[in-house]
Amino acid sequence: MALLEVDNLQTHFRTPDGVNRAVDGVSFSVNAGETLAIVGESGCGKSVTAMSILRLIPEPPGKIAGAIRFEGRNLLELSDREMRGIRGNEISMIFQEPMTSLNPVLTVGRQIGETLRLHQGLNAKEAEEKAVEMLTLVGIPEPARRVREYPHQLSGGMRQRVMIAIALACNPKLLIADEPTTALDVTIQAQILELMRDLKHRVGAAIVLITHDLGVVAEVAERVVVMYAGRKVEEAAVGPLFRTPRHPYTQGLLGSMPKLGSSLHGEETRLAEIPGLVPSLKQKIPGCVFASRCPHSTELCIQVAPALEEKAPGHVAACHYAMKEGALAA
């Protein structure tokens, strides 16, 4: 059985000018110890998906429907009290902005200890000892001194390490990381990605990595879900997804990225563009959500939404024309 099963998740928001279908029927599963990446551009619903799993969406105006099964229990049916026992304990989360997600008036030791005292009933002294241990685990030098410092005394990279320490303090089975390195510089990003890879081996938690950076996906994920305009358009293991993307959106996304090293081989090519804009999520789209920007779209695409089909073993895509084997039939 999968650790987490998200089944036909629909997160809609009521707004003054209509219902915003931020997530519109997304399903995926995460196995124990696995790293799944959810990629997509801003507004595709990837962060809302993450927030929905932990039920951090305010209701109303939000409304979550479908099923989110964690170890067989549907999280959407739990009481608020039961949910609090899961957050930070069995499922924890790392946010993008390490400055705003830490409390500026509490020492980092207090903040790491908070989850331990709440979920594991440790006393203040034990919690501080464990906090020092966690800071050592995430590679912060002089942990015994740092544990008494405040967030503003730490650099951006160190704050993100503290966030990871808080998230891992209770040995969660699932870690949701929402753009964990986006706000960081590239050399610091390399440190944090290295840390996440290393910790995954040592701690064994499953990771759901939310990102827009395909480079980061290629480095840490095992399986990838590509989202576009609130729907899942493709899912595959990381190798096949990058080698033979099946959905025209994924193909477009990969084609529009400049590749590092292009000048070494004299490939001075123009970047491929995806023309047009993401459709508004406030109108019901009967057909394929990508049809208005797709180079291959036909009348069928505009009228009928393509189902997710298995195009190769373990490789699904929602496209009428993506062939079972080989590239797209134009």
Place this chain on the structure above:
Amino acid sequence: MTALLEVTELKKHFPIRGGFFGGTTGHVYAVDGISFHIERGETLALVGESGCGKSTVGKAILRLFDITAGQVVLDGKRIDDMTAATLRPLRRRVQVVFQDPFSSLNPRMRVRDILAEPIRNFGLARDARDLEERVAKLMDTVRLPRDAVNRWPHEFSGGQRQRIGIARALAAEPDLIVCDEAVSALDVSVKAQIVNLLQDLQQELGLALLFISHDLAIVEHMTHRVAVMYLGKIVEVAPKRSLFAAPKHPYTEALLSAVPVPMPGAQRERIILRGDVPSPINPPKGCRFHTRCPYVFDRCRTEEPKLAAPRTAMAPGHVAACHLHDRPDSENPLAVAKGEAVIPV
């Protein structure tokens, strides 16, 4: 012919106010003695991590503040010590595109007025009809529909707003545009549209660009030469291909190896720098990179290296500030071309 822009030993130190009487208690050495030039029609990239001073350089060239020391020469005329009145006509020739397309356009001005403002300010239009015609042409240039001039900035998406920002910069008919992280805030698919637009415009109009960015893949894609900054200093300048194929400064090498590439399972040599960038308030003595450099030796801690052409550089015009190049090649890990090893293919 002289270069379009010549910057010599530019310094910008920001005073830190504090203490009981609000006196100066120290300085942030944001930019600490850098020199470079930009030719007509050329794109020079300025890359580096946050806080390295790259945006400060851009603002100094635009003269958004007075510099602490050094010279900025635009087309043979020294502009860093000009009075505001004499500088005014020259401001037309250097324009800017900012990072955030949401905060850089006035929400209370229609697109027409945003584009007409620089044309009016510099007296470029003969009459009202000419003004209207110029605004319409600018919309064509950035591939926006002409009838969108009556709309407000909030009616556009991020990519379209960035097009408006570019059109506004072009309105003054500049020779040089400073692009300060101009594509960083955009989504991948939109970013490609704007990068292509900038490249087309450069070819059509013969513009020079100072492209300030932290994204090395984009820099490699669209620039001619690259200057790498670290903690207020330029550590390496080189023609693009020479820099990416054979970096001659350890920081550049580490930067290249740290960029995640969209190739799962790619084999590459990884150099993970330890620690954080030191504070520009109290930069390290000697080479500023020595606290994080994997190849550091005694001399680096005391003596500051100067920019010089390494013997092993791949192309002329490639300079780096590193003591390693004074050593015999057998003791210099950067003597060989390392690009292929750190960038997977």
